[in-house]
Amino acid sequence: MFQIVKNQVRKWGVFSIVVLSLSTVLLTSNTHYLPNLANQPDSVKLADFVEPGFPYISTSVDARKIGAGFPTDNQAARTFALQLGDSAYACFDTDQLRWSVAWTGKFLPMVLMAQISYKNFFNKNNGIAKLTGEPKIATGNYAGWTIGKPFFRNGKQVVEPSWKALPADQARYNGVYVVGKQAILHYSVGNSKIYELPGSIKFDNQVAFTRKLRVENVDKELYITAAEVSNGSTGEVKGKFAYIYQGANKDSVTAIGIAGKVDWQLEINENKFVTVKLPVSAKQSLGMVVMWKGPTKSLKTFEKSIRGKPELFPDFEKGGPTAWKETITTKGKLSPDTAAFVTDQLGLPLNNPWKRNVRVADIAFFPDGRAAVVTFEGDVWTIEGIDKDLQNVKWRRFASGLHEPLSIEVVKDIIYVFDRNGIVKLHDLNKDGNADYYENFSNVMSQSAESREWAADLVAVQDGSFYIAKGGSLSNGPGMTDKAFGKGFRTGSDQNGTIMKISPDGRTSEIIATGLRGPYLGFNPNTGILTATDQQGNFVPSTPIYVIKKGDYYGVIPTAHRTDNPEIAPPLTWIPHSVDRSSLGQAWVTGNKMGPLNGSLIHFSFGTPGLFRVLIDSASKVLQGGVSYLNANYPAPTSKGAMNPLDEQMYVTGFNLWGSASVGISSVLRLRYTGKPSYMPNYFRAGNQGIIIGFDSELDKASALNAANFEVKRYNYQRTEEYGSGHFKLDGSTGEEMLPVAGSYLSADGKKILLLVPDMKEIMQMEVAYRLNAKDGKKVNDHLYFTVNSSDDMDLKKYGFGNVDLALLTAKKEEMATQPAKVEVASAEKGKEIFTKMACAGCHSPGTKTDGMYGPPFKNLYKSERIFDDGTKVIADENYLRESILAPSKRIIKGYNEEMPSFVGVLSDPDIESVILYIKSLSGKK
Incomplete structure (x- = not known):
């Protein structure tokens, strides 16, 4: 081979x-x-x-279980975790324009994928960002700003996130200005422009959170939901202060105050929601909302600390100080x-x-x-x-x-x-x-907090629009939810696993294609052709390449996002695992x-x-x-x-x-x-008579005309919910078919080869291996991998092949039926070759290495105890190793994910026995 x-x-x-x-x-x-x-x-x-010098990091956050009195539907995918000084922090949800949570003490743990692998480069064991500090202020999963009246949960106790931004005509996050260590948030509510400078103030060893607001063009009453306190005993509003007391003796209080010469009004709704009402005003107003939770005995000091006029905003609209001056x-x-x-x-x-x-x-x-x-x-x-x-x-x-x-x-x-x-x-x-x-x-695309729902790809179009690709909400590792949505997937946003087009103004989108697992894009600006790849895994039998057409569906059921039961669009080609x-x-x-x-x-x-x-x-x-x-x-x-x-x-x-x-x-x-000179293939055509391969350089005639210099095989995949696929013959049985080359021909220009291959059929995967010489003597030994979506007659003369003896096809087909099966002998040496050839080394170390590896290491694997994610155990004997090769998703080792395809039909029984012998040799056992 x-x-x-x-x-x-x-x-x-x-x-x-x-x-x-x-x-x-x-x-x-x-x-x-x-x-x-x-x-x-x-x-x-x-x-x-x-970095202490930058005002925020972008993150998701799960604040559903931060303690009594706080909302239990508080999760956000698109937030700024703001560093406010005095060990005070807040998460601003850019979708809902709300402070989802504010706290003191420790910052968020760095457990998201980019964070946990930042120094430990191969660490894929991401977590969910949850508070380790002391929560003070929070709001639930609803809009932080509303027009005309406050709006919370519409009667529901808990609201599941839509993972969408608010409708732009109601409210829209516009951007953030970075001014040194400060972040100035810019957003719109209706026709009103809002600029917000988050901060903190310290008093009596207490920390309060400040929201300095510059508000312009309030043509309708606006409401800010500043805090939700569900365990309050009593609440009251006194002028520019609102209080919700907690505890039987009112020994704790959540207090909201307003600073500045503004006629903003505080309200308490349902004895747990504190809101700020902004009346209609054509004038620009500058005020500050101050939020604090602490012991009631410090209340007077809190009230004194916020009296007076807030300082003006820094001059941010012309640019801030230079943060990174150096050139490397x-x-x-x-x-x-x-x-x-x-x-x-x-x-x-x-x-x-x-x-x-x-x-x-x-x-x-x-x-x-x-x-x-x-x-x-x-x-x-x-x-x-x-x-x-x-x-x-x-x-x-x-x-x-x-x-x-x-x-x-x-x-x-x-x-x-x-x-x-x-x-x-x-x-x-x-x-x-x-x-x-x-x-x-543009934030019109949905985005869940599931770690594998990547913002995967972006390509620009000449008219100013963009194509984007979004990853599927895979169930690899911990997630924001445990709700499954098909094997290998969690319930993410309603646009996960899709390709979308974003309008030139960024305000609208359309779905182009669905049913993808982990798509990435290619765009040709000269022709307008959009292509994409996908990731092998559940519902995706091997790596595909697609030419994307609007309305197509690509076979991943959890990301179909449609109910019309469409046909699965075929890929341009599959690529073997x-x-x-x-x-x-x-x-x-x-x-x-x-x-x-x-x-x-x-x-x-x-x-x-x-x-x-x-x-x-x-x-x-x-x-x-x-x-x-x-x-x-x-x-x-x-x-x-x-x-x-x-x-x-x-x-x-x-x-x-x-x-x-x-x-x-x-x-x-x-x-x-x-x-x-390049010796690569530059053209291929497949049809009923066989395969045409074109090359960048002229080929040596003798080697090109020797049919023994070519090997051809084919097989299908099966698209199921399992991870990847084995290999299957045309009749559905397991395995691959080796096809003979009945004859080979070289075109007049010396750059194209015709391989006569009997019994050409539509097939998901074909491979041609060749050992040739170029005309200049260079050895050209390589492979071509392709898909046959349509096997039709080829006009061979058109491609430079005349006098082709097509009778060779019939003779070779008859010879195929009488060929004896090859006898294979298992050995550890052959197992080592298979380990390399089948790319096992990319996921499994032959030693003890685990960094960057999807699967467990092989050294000392044989006869060891294997513990699965359901708590069951087994000794890794021959039967277990065979099962792991043929049905890897049946039992998953604890600490690993389902990320290995079946080798059914890929490896013969002697191949499997060879791999087992190789694994035994790595364990020093027989």
């Missing part, structure tokens, strides 16, 4: 491991490599995720021109003054060749000096505080980022190189300087890692496609990419976390065309 492309990638993985043991220099120059920073120089140790200069690492396409590495700014991690998720370019990147920790950096040599690359920190962003775009010199808050438009108001205003360009077990983004080569790749769609594999060239057979009745691996050095996972309009090369980003064959943590690469 031929060595597949994964093995070529493994060579680089070995190289990276060697680098780990040699030096830490690469950590400061080109690529993160190390799994922890324990042994690193002080200069590269990371500071905490939460790095040197890149150029690859020698050893092939047609090589990857140069840009140096990451890890030695930065803020000791900030830099895990680059995506890149975008300005027209002049400058770049902007976004990191998973929520920062945006701008880059200059991207030239031929990469020896003077200048990085400047531009923005921070974003919520697990994975996408960035530059449109008309303005940076847009898609994170869980929505699409954020970044404004540098005073042109000092730092963003001052983080505008809410062993070739790409975890796909990410796509990018089109739109320039004219990448030689053979010009006009190509490039597919990004996180798990392999690496890039694949996508071939599209547009001549068939139904679009069908295939992929071919682009051999190069990929020191870290590859996730997203973009074309640089200046040098017209493709730049590739990625960071590690979810389990990749790469051990690198992050990198920014330049995929560069050197001008040397």
